[in-house]
């Protein structure tokens with residue numbers, strides 16, 4: 001495993017512990033009443049009706065979204081994450097809810113045989129995923145191989161346009177801080193986590209920029225067909241210090257700070273016949 005990915009694994013194991021005990025993911029609240037924590041409007045719009053569909057959720061973290069998809073009627077649901085602690089946490093939450101969802105510990109670029117090829121009607125990934133992957137070709141290859149003929153892949157994630165901007169300043173100004181085209185990982189020192197900014201936790205992280213052409217191109221190169229591509233002026237977490245949270249739980253730029261895409265979604269399908 002390359003050094004930066006190993007550092008990210010340490011980070012995610014640590015963040016898993018924070019998220020299992022913190023208030024943002026509110027695991028006990030979710031277990032007590034999963035219906036009280038529905039998907040946001042954007043996820044509902046992209047994912048649509050999953051009832052009766054065989055579903056694979058990549059980079060599932062502690063499995064909350066995976067379990068929501070099972071509760072929405074998806075079948076043979078499987079979640080994959082490379083953090084052993086996240087997978088253990090996801091299994092424990094599934095057991096508390098008595099849901100037959102399987103969680104597999106694996107790197108999404110090297111899916112094992114346990115994640116069967118050619119069977120999933122839906123492969124889904126969202127909210128902070130590809131930034132952790134050094135390259136997307138292998139990722140897209142894995143997605144294409146696991147989809148059933150005619151199956152669809154959905155991704156909702158941070159727009160690559162957003163990730164060039166200064167995420168340190170509190171001044172409501174979009175200043176370019178990071179490169180767009182670089183393939184080198186960006187190193188960050190994380191204090192707390194995105195879900196618990198005040199937690200007593202420090203670790204390094206590495207993130208990769210992926211251009212829009214790389215994202216779309218990796219899917220096309222691996223035989224998927226783009227069915228829908230959307231861009232949004234909202235993002236699922238406070239990506240820049242001066243963002244403001246809306247009533248819908250999504251974050252926006254304040255009035256006058258700019259009008260740029262903050263997240264994107266893609267739905268791509270595998271041809272029904274070879």
Ligand SMILES: C[S@@+](CC[C@H](N)C(=O)[O-])C[C@H]1O[C@@H](n2cnc3c(N)ncnc32)[C@H](O)[C@@H]1O
Pocket residue numbers: 008012059060061062064065080081082083086106107108109126127128129132133
């Ligand atoms: C921000 S979370 C995704 C958000 C998740 N959908 C949720 O609702 O909490 C990113 C996840 O990606 C996982 N991850 C990072 N790199 C990975 C890789 N190479 N293979 C598999 N999982 C990975 C992390 O362990 C983490 O759980």
